[in-house]
Amino acid sequence: MTLDSKIPSGPIEKKWDTHRFNMKLVNPSNRRKYTVIMVGTGLAGASAAASLGELGYNVLAFSYHESPRRAHSIAAQGGINAPKNYSNDGDSIWRLFYDTVKGGDYRAREANVYRLAQVSGNIIDQCVAQGVPFARDYAGYLDNRSFGGAQVSRTFYARGQTGQQLLMGAYSALSRQINAGTVKFFPRREMLDLVIVNGQARGIICRDLVTGKIETYAANAVVLATGGYANTFYLSTMAKASNATALWRAYKKGAAFANPCFTQIHPTCIPQGGPYQSKLTLMSESLRNDGRIWVPKKKGETRKPQDIPEEERDYYLERMYPSFGNLVPRDVASRRAKEMCDKGFGVGSTGLAVYLDFADAISRLGKHVIEERYGNLCDMYHEITAEDPYTTPMRIYPAAHYTMGGLWVDYNLMSTIPGLFVGGEANFSDHGANRLGASALMQGLADGYFILPYTLGNYLASTKFDSVKTSDGAFKEAQSGIEDMIKRLMSINGKKTVEEFHRELGKVMWEFVGMGRNKTRLQQALKEIPQIREEFWKNVKVVGAANDLNAELERAGRVADFLELGELLALDALHREESCGGHFREEHQTEEGEALRNDKKFSYVAAWEFAGVGTKPVLNKEPLKFEYVKPSQRSYK
Amino acid sequence: MDFKLKIWRQKNRNDKGQFVDYEVKAVSPDASFLEMLDILNDTLVKKGEEPIAFDHDCREGICGSCGMVIDGRSHGPGRGIATCELRMRVFRDSDTIVAEPWRTKAFPILKDLIVDRTALDRIMAAGGYISSKTGGVPEANSIPVPKHDAEESMDAAACIGCGACVAACPNSSAMLFVAAKVSQFALLPQGKIERKERVLRMVEQMDKEGFGNCSNNYACEAECPKKISVTHIARLNREFIRAELT
Ligand SMILES: Cc1cc2nc3c(=O)[nH]c(=O)nc-3n(C[C@H](O)[C@H](O)[C@H](O)COP(=O)(O)OP(=O)(O)OC[C@H]3O[C@@H](n4cnc5c(N)ncnc54)[C@H](O)[C@@H]3O)c2cc1C
Ligand code: SF4
Ligand code: FES
Numbered sequence: 001m002t003l004d005s006k007i008p009s010g011p012i013e014k015k016w017d018t019h020r021f022n023m024k025l026v027n028p029s030n031r032r033k034y035t036v037i038m039v040g041t042g043l044a045g046a047s048a049a050a051s052l053g054e055l056g057y058n059v060l061a062f063s064y065h066e067s068p069r070r071a072h073s074i075a076a077q078g079g080i081n082a083p084k085n086y087s088n089d090g091d092s093i094w095r096l097f098y099d100t101v102k103g104g105d106y107r108a109r110e111a112n113v114y115r116l117a118q119v120s121g122n123i124i125d126q127c128v129a130q131g132v133p134f135a136r137d138y139a140g141y142l143d144n145r146s147f148g149g150a151q152v153s154r155t156f157y158a159r160g161q162t163g164q165q166l167l168m169g170a171y172s173a174l175s176r177q178i179n180a181g182t183v184k185f186f187p188r189r190e191m192l193d194l195v196i197v198n199g200q201a202r203g204i205i206c207r208d209l210v211t212g213k214i215e216t217y218a219a220n221a222v223v224l225a226t227g228g229y230a231n232t233f234y235l236s237t238m239a240k241a242s243n244a245t246a247l248w249r250a251y252k253k254g255a256a257f258a259n260p261c262f263t264q265i266h267p268t269c270i271p272q273g274g275p276y277q278s279k280l281t282l283m284s285e286s287l288r289n290d291g292r293i294w295v296p297k298k299k300g301e302t303r304k305p306q307d308i309p310e311e312e313r314d315y316y317l318e319r320m321y322p323s324f325g326n327l328v329p330r331d332v333a334s335r336r337a338k339e340m341c342d343k344g345f346g347v348g349s350t351g352l353a354v355y356l357d358f359a360d361a362i363s364r365l366g367k368h369v370i371e372e373r374y375g376n377l378c379d380m381y382h383e384i385t386a387e388d389p390y391t392t393p394m395r396i397y398p399a400a401h402y403t404m405g406g407l408w409v410d411y412n413l414m415s416t417i418p419g420l421f422v423g424g425e426a427n428f429s430d431h432g433a434n435r436l437g438a439s440a441l442m443q444g445l446a447d448g449y450f451i452l453p454y455t456l457g458n459y460l461a462s463t464k465f466d467s468v469k470t471s472d473g474a475f476k477e478a479q480s481g482i483e484d485m486i487k488r489l490m491s492i493n494g495k496k497t498v499e500e501f502h503r504e505l506g507k508v509m510w511e512f513v514g515m516g517r518n519k520t521r522l523q524q525a526l527k528e529i530p531q532i533r534e535e536f537w538k539n540v541k542v543v544g545a546a547n548d549l550n551a552e553l554e555r556a557g558r559v560a561d562f563l564e565l566g567e568l569l570a571l572d573a574l575h576r577e578e579s580c581g582g583h584f585r586e587e588h589q590t591e592e593g594e595a596l597r598n599d600k601k602f603s604y605v606a607a608w609e610f611a612g613v614g615t616k617p618v619l620n621k622e623p624l625k626f627e628y629v630k631p632s633q634r635s636y637k
Numbered sequence: 638m639d640f641k642l643k644i645w646r647q648k649n650r651n652d653k654g655q656f657v658d659y660e661v662k663a664v665s666p667d668a669s670f671l672e673m674l675d676i677l678n679d680t681l682v683k684k685g686e687e688p689i690a691f692d693h694d695c696r697e698g699i700c701g702s703c704g705m706v707i708d709g710r711s712h713g714p715g716r717g718i719a720t721c722e723l724r725m726r727v728f729r730d731s732d733t734i735v736a737e738p739w740r741t742k743a744f745p746i747l748k749d750l751i752v753d754r755t756a757l758d759r760i761m762a763a764g765g766y767i768s769s770k771t772g773g774v775p776e777a778n779s780i781p782v783p784k785h786d787a788e789e790s791m792d793a794a795a796c797i798g799c800g801a802c803v804a805a806c807p808n809s810s811a812m813l814f815v816a817a818k819v820s821q822f823a824l825l826p827q828g829k830i831e832r833k834e835r836v837l838r839m840v841e842q843m844d845k846e847g848f849g850n851c852s853n854n855y856a857c858e859a860e861c862p863k864k865i866s867v868t869h870i871a872r873l874n875r876e877f878i879r880a881e882l883t
Contacts, residue, residue, distance in 0.1 A: 051771040066692070067758050069798055070700045086778065122772070129774035131767045131821065131828050133791040140781030158791060164699055165794060172766035179762040187755060210747055239694040273667045278675055279696050380697075383722060386667065449771050497682045499675075544687045548649070549748045551690060552682065 001256060001609050003622040006410040007111040012628055016115045019411070020454055024461035031056035032182075034460045035219040037204055038062065039191045039246050042071030043163070043441060044424025045225030046170035047448025053177030055453060057460075060217055061174070061183055064190040064209060064241060064554075068171045072227055072239040073444065076163025077284050078147055079155035080441040082120040087144050087153040093117045098629055099150065100439060104404075104432020105581035105597065106631040107262070107605075109624065111411060112429050119450040120442050124156055126449055130169040134158050148285065148437025149327055155438045160284065160376055166441055170448070189215070190554065192485075193478045194222060194250045194420065201420035202468045205478050207486075209554060212547035214479055214486075216470040220460055221419045223452065224250060224407065225444075228425035230263065232562045232569060233400035233514070234506020237269060237282040243558035244565050247407055247426055255415040256607035256620060258408035258428035260565070261573035264435055264582045265515050266401035267333035270384055271353040280399040281384060283377055285437065288326045288333070290361040290370065291394070293317050295354050299344040305355055305393050316340060320593075324636040331434060331582050331595070332636060334398035335515045341397070353395035362390065398515065402440065404431040404582065405572075408607040408622075412455035413447060416607070419463070421456060423447035428605070433581025486546050489556045494539030498555045501536045505529065505559070505566055513570045518586040522574040526567065530614060533563040564613055571608075575619065578602045592637065599631050638664050638730045642677070644689055645737040647746055654746070656735070666726035670713065671696060671703065673725055690749040696721040698862060701797035704804070705750045706737045711801035711860035719799060719862040739804035743811070743847045754800045756846040757814060764838035765818045767827050782825055790824040793817045795863040802857035802865075808849030813857040815839050816873035817865050823876055833880040840877060 008019040026034065038049040038061040046068050049061045065071060083096040096117040101108055124142070128134065134156050135143040147155040158165035177183040188209040195203035195216070203218040229244035230236040251257045268287055269280045294315045296308050316336060318325045326333075337354045340346060347353050362370050367390055371378070378389045385395070406428040407415050413429070414421050424444040431439065469475075512525035536559070544550040579588045579595035580602070588596045605622040639662045647654030661677045668676070671693050678688035694702040703720040707713030713723045728734060736750065744752040782790075794817070802813035819836050822828030828835075851870060858867045 047771075054771055065694070066702070066754060067798065069758075070694055070702050072695065072700070074700050074797075075695050075697060084777070124777045125774050126769070126771060128777040128780055129767065129769035129827055131790075131825050133787050133794050133821065133825070135791075136782055136784045136787045138784050140783050140787075141778050158794075161699070161795065164797075165791075168794065172761065173769075173771070175758070175762040176766045176768060179764075185758075187758075239700065240696060241694050274665050276665060276668050276672045276676055278669075278672050281697050383718070383724070384667075386724070386726060453771065497679060499679065541682060541685075543682050543685055549690055549751065552688060 001416060001618070001620050003256070003408065003416070003607055003620050004410060005109065005622055006412055007109070008411065012111060012114045015111055016118060023454060023458035026457050026461045028056055032058050034058065035060060036456060037217060037219040037222045038225065039204065039223065040071070040225035040227065040424070040426070041068035041174065041185070042225060042227055042424060043073040043167055043170055043444035044426070044448045045223070046071070046167065046174045047445050048223060048225060048423055048452045049183050050170060050173035050177050051449050051453040052456065053180070053182035055457070056182065059177070059183040060186065060219065062186045062189045062191055062204070062206060064188060066187050068174055068185070069167060071167060072242050073167045073441070074164045075239065076441055077160045077282065078286070079145065079157035079162045079438045080123070080166060081154050081438040082124045082156060082442065083117060083154055084121055084124060086142060089152045091152040091154050095152065096120065096154065100430065100436060101432070101629040103434055103436040105434050105595065105634070106432065106599065106603065106626060107259070107580055107624065108430055108432030110626060110628055115451070116430050116443055116446050119446045122450060123442060123445045127166060127169050130172060132158060132165045132169045149329060150436070163441060166445065170445070191246050192249060192482045192557065194253045195474050195478045196253055196417065197468050197472065197474045198466060200418045203470065203475060205482050210549050212545070212550065214483055216475045216479055218468050218470050218475070220465055221421065221456060223421040223423060223456070224426050225423045225448070226426045228403040228406070229565060230400040230403050232505070232566050233509045234502050235272065235277065235280050235510070236400035237266060237280055240279060243561070245558050245561045248561040248565055250407060250415070250417070250420060252610050253417065254610065255417050255420055256408040256609050257405070257568060258605050258607045259405035259433070259572065260569045260608065261576060261583050262404035262433045262581065263400060263569070264330065264402040264404065265334040265398045267330055267337060267398050268356065268396045269399035270381065271348060271395050271397035272350060273385070281380070282399070282401065283381065283394070283396060285330065287356060287374060287377060290373065291326065291356040291358050292360055293326050293337070293354055293356055295340045295345040295347060301347070305347070314345070321636050328636045331584065335584060337398055338515050348395045353397045355393035356396045357393035358389060359393070402435055404428065404433060404435055408605065412458065413452055414455065414459065419459065421452060423452055433583055485557070486553065489540070489542050489553065489560070490546050492538065492540050492542070494541050496539050497541055498552055498559050501532060501540060502555070502559045502562065504532050505563055508532070509566050509569070513566070513573055516584055516586050517573050519574065522570050525570040526574065529563065529567045529570065536560065536563055568608060568617065571617070572606055576602055576606065590633070594634065597631070638666055638725055638728070640664065640673070640728065640731065641733040643733065643735045646689070646749055649748055650745055664725050666724070668725050669696070669721060670707070670723040670725065671721050690751050692751050693721055698722045699797060701799040704739060704799045704801055706739065706804060708735055711739070711805040712862055716859070717862060717864045719797070739800055741803050741809035743809065744800060744803065754798070756848070757798055757800060757811070759846060760811065760815060760839055760842045761818070763842035764835040767822060768831060769827070780826055786824045790821045793820040793824070793865065793869050796865055797863055799862060801860050801862060803848065805856040805860035806849065807854055807856065808852055810851045810857070811843050811848040812851040812870050812873065813861060813865055813867065815843050816869040819876055820869040820872045823872060832876060833883065836873065836876040836880050
């Protein structure tokens with residue numbers, strides 16, 4: 001496999017413009033002759049489908065959700081970045097570019113990141129025009145806040161529901177195209193395979209989740225905008241149904257999977273309450289602006305937090321990082337919390353939590369200020385735990401939250417399979433080894449509104465297409481492959497539920513491939529995951545019927561894929577003998593315990609190529625060059 | 638905590654359906670209502686029975702997927718929460734709890750507690766947007782919006798499209814849902830240009846889908862998980878009259 005990133009030549013500021021000029025265009029009257037399949041209608045997919053439909057292409061959009069509005073983009077709270085410099089605090093495209101490359105710990109492609117920063121301003125214009133009710137100041141202009149430790153205020157927000165409002169904007173644009181007849185939306189359809197004809201992605205196999213019918217669809221190109229794979233960890237801040245099936249089946253058809261081990265663990269989530277727990281809820285990281293994080297100094301402490309005197313508390317982040325204190329980056333805060341709990345200082349009934357305490361802030365600023373700032377979060381916490389965070393410190397714990405890795409794409413967002421494009425969280429492109437707050441929404445919409453519509457057009461205009469029908473052999477073959485897999489799942493009739501296997505995998509992923517990774521533990525994971533997988537295929541119990549609405553069957557297929565993806569994630573983590581961003585290898589740290597990169601050996605994108613289940617995949621490397629932002633060591637002391 | 642449950646089971650659209658009794662034991666008061674159903678489903682699957690089908694995804698009250706009538710109330714007891722946010726501690730030990738799907742002609746039951754709410758998407762497609770083209774828009778700050786209007790627009794935009802308002806309404810009206818969208822746009826300068834066509838088309842589609850009329854019962858507001866105010870219905874009515882007259 002050769003990886004050609006297709007980065008245009010010339011100075012970084014000019015690359016995208018030059019590239020756009022050089023791209024071939026499809027004559028407007030010819031566009032409706034081209035069919036594009038859009039799998040996924042979250043921020044990335046809905047915005048791309050709407051824009052492509054508007055250009056006049058014939059778009060078929062699919063989602064396993066009932067409506068595009070239910071995609072997990074809806075849950076994003078904090079905001080979306082754009083270097084508008086409305087705050088007059090020195091922001092610029094260049095600064096956002098710089099922050100993102102550095103924040104990604106020098107494992108992202110400079111050219112892509114620059115383009116992202118360049119188009120991000122247009123996203124805000126677009127959203128405002130669509131009627132997204134962003135927060136405003138008293139003069140009626142857009143308000144900005146600083147987010148995730150950024151030194152400038154460049155984050156646009158709509159209360160704590162930014163993702164919801166942006167998705168509603170994209171969904172309304174999509175609805176308009178559905179009404180115009182350029183986009184046809186297929187709800188409750190799950191893509192289960194990609195169809196390749198003569199080396200090009202030409203269609204998909206879907207299951208109608210209501211009737212169980214297996215369907216085939218043909219097109220000139222296929223786009224995957226299917227979100228991230230953090231549910232490999234079972235417990236995460238992702239929605240219950242979020243999964244990696246579309247990505248994984250495309251990987252098995254030849255698309256390279258890039259940097260699977262670059263996963264993000266968010267430090268402030270509500271901890272697991274008990275074994276019944278089904279998912280974890282994110283608490284915005286803004287809480288760390290006023291909350292102090294601590295654990296008791298005594299192991300196995302049983303007193304209530306209020307009864308533990310000041311001198312018996314360890315404000316460990318403030319102790320270890322006197323200058324950044326509680327505001328250290330996500331990866332550092334997460335790792336330290338886990339470390340404290342592993343050592344036996346954790347609190348709560350499970351011992352897997354640390355305190356986040358507002359007592360000081362309340363006595364300094366008054367309760368009303370804290371209420372004003374975090375009222376909705378405190379309510380949410382109270383709703384879930386029945387504890388009052390104004391009088392009892394919150395209990396928080398890290399949780400899997402975002403995946404920077406994904407299918408490898410070139411500058412045009414095309415994967416290693418011609419005609420298969422990937423947008424949003426599903427691709428690996430812009431965040432390197434660590435994503436900064438408020439930049440995933442930005443990337444999803446940049447891909448959908450401003451990049452894919454151009455690069456797809458270029459592909460369609462410059463490619464020769466044979467006529468393809470769903471009655472062709474490639475479709476029949478893929479369809480019967482899927483039907484066989486379903487039959488196999490339904491016929492095992494074992495003793496363990498799908499959920500039990502998923503939980504088991506999640507435990508291994510969290511323990512051995514979670515925050516602090518090392519060789520021994522990763523090898524342990526690589527031993528245990530195939531064992532769980534093997535047992536799954538012998539002992540899983542899938543009830544119900546295949547030709548019916550069957551949530552168990554849906555889940556079984558997804559968990560089968562997680563059981564393979566988990567192994568690749570561990571393998572990638574084992575091979576990357578360095579620490580960078582969210583990937584922390586305990587063997588590679590500075591004396592102060594910080595991530596230690598190895599730029600000489602690992603300044604590349606690891607793009608894995610499928611070689612069969614249980615067989616070691618082939619590693620392809622795309623070297624990363626930093627011409628504009630020189631790699632340096634992060635420090636938060 | 639232990640509970641007795643009466644849950645609506647219905648194989649598909651055409652099946653008649655019926656309540657079936659279940660019991661769950663030793664549920665943590667901190668578990669959510671959906672986690673309680675997970676526990677029950679786990680035991681059903683282990684016995685080889687089909688689990689109860691219910692819609693859900695984010696489990697934090699924002700995607701609008703979940704929703705059922707619990708003890709006669711949309712999204713169950715409690716105000717301003719979706720079913721997924723409901724915790725078992727609000728019930729009493731050994732309570733009998735009744736759960737059934739949204740019941741309205743416009744939302745056909747697909748299976749057990751899952752209904753088809755695509756009628757709401759079709760109302761959106763009829764006019765729930767501002768016809769701005771990708772790229773063909775002015776600089777964001779060239780459209781100032783008075784803070785108060787932006788806030789009120791955001792209040793309306795908080796709707797999660799769950800359909801609880803319809804289920805709660807004795808007439809199965811979707812007025813609160815439609816009003817929230819019409820209101821969000823009518824309050825913004827960007828949305829004023831198409832206000833007439835929008836309200837007429839959305840209301841027309843709403844009628845076509847078989848939703849009932851609003852008779853100012855206000856059960857919708859009481860059961861709405863996002864506390865969308867009925868004042869938006871008043872605005873919808875004004876917008877509608879205005880559009881009809883001009
Ligand atoms: C709790 C939370 C808070 C966050 N807060 C922020 C924030 O403040 N700022 C920020 O920038 N980012 C934030 N993020 C990250 C950001 O929300 C996501 O990365 C982003 O929204 C992903 O968008 P997407 O379009 O790529 O995927 P999604 O929105 O997940 O959409 C995926 C789509 O693909 C469909 N799909 C998937 N697989 C299939 C299949 N096989 N067949 C058919 N359809 C399929 C789904 O139905 C859905 O329509 C947050 C994430 C979480 C979880
Ligand atoms: S108005 Fe309220 S009850 Fe009705 S769909 Fe919207 S959020 Fe649900
Ligand atoms: S599951 Fe998303 S709102 Fe309840």
